[in-house]
Amino acid sequence: THENFVLGVGARALALGNAYVAVPSDAATIYWNPAGLDHIQYKNMSLFYTNLLYGSQYYFAGYVHPTINFGSFGVGVIGIGVGDIPETGTDAVPGGVASYGSYQFLFSYGKQLSFFKDISVGLNLKINHQNFSKFFSGYLKGCFEIFD
Numbered sequence: 001t002h003e004n005f006v007l008g009v010g011a012r013a014l015a016l017g018n019a020y021v022a023v024p025s026d027a028a029t030i031y032w033n034p035a036g037l038d039h040i041q042y043k044n045m046s047l048f049y050t051n052l053l054y055g056s057q058y059y060f061a062g063y064v065h066p067t068i069n070f071g072s073f074g075v076g077v078i079g080i081g082v083g084d085i086p087e088t089g090t091d092a093v094p095g096g097v098a099s100y101g102s103y104q105f106l107f108s109y110g111k112q113l114s115f116f117k118d119i120s121v122g123l124n125l126k127i128n129h130q131n132f133s134k135f136f137s138g139y140l141k142g143c144f145e146i147f148d
Contacts (some may be wrong), residue, residue: 004080004102008032009048009060019057027062030074030108034122037072038108040064056082062106078104103129 013020016081020028024036027046048060062076081101089095109124 005078005104027064030076030106032060033123034084034108034110035120075107076106100132
């Protein structure tokens, strides 16, 4: 199967041809290599947005919070969605519009090992969520027909 979030995140990372694993310099590290989070020295936020085909949007927002003794923590969300999907009823009458969205929430941790300065460990918890919303612009009766 093809996952929604295999495109990657971050303009710099994508410009490097997805070779961003060894360059932990901003909050996109949450996606690419959570073990590199502890190499980020300052609080960092990263935002990424692009339009894809057929009016769909793809975006990322991430934040990294380094600590002195406990490693670095990161949170992020990746989303892909499309809106204004025309709906028709079973009788081919235009009904309204709908939207689709798929989201991935990331909770990350990274720590540089104290006894091996060149080795870091990291982990990601990923939570996926999808939704399909229907917005009807007609009568209430038609709205119930669409939801059936």
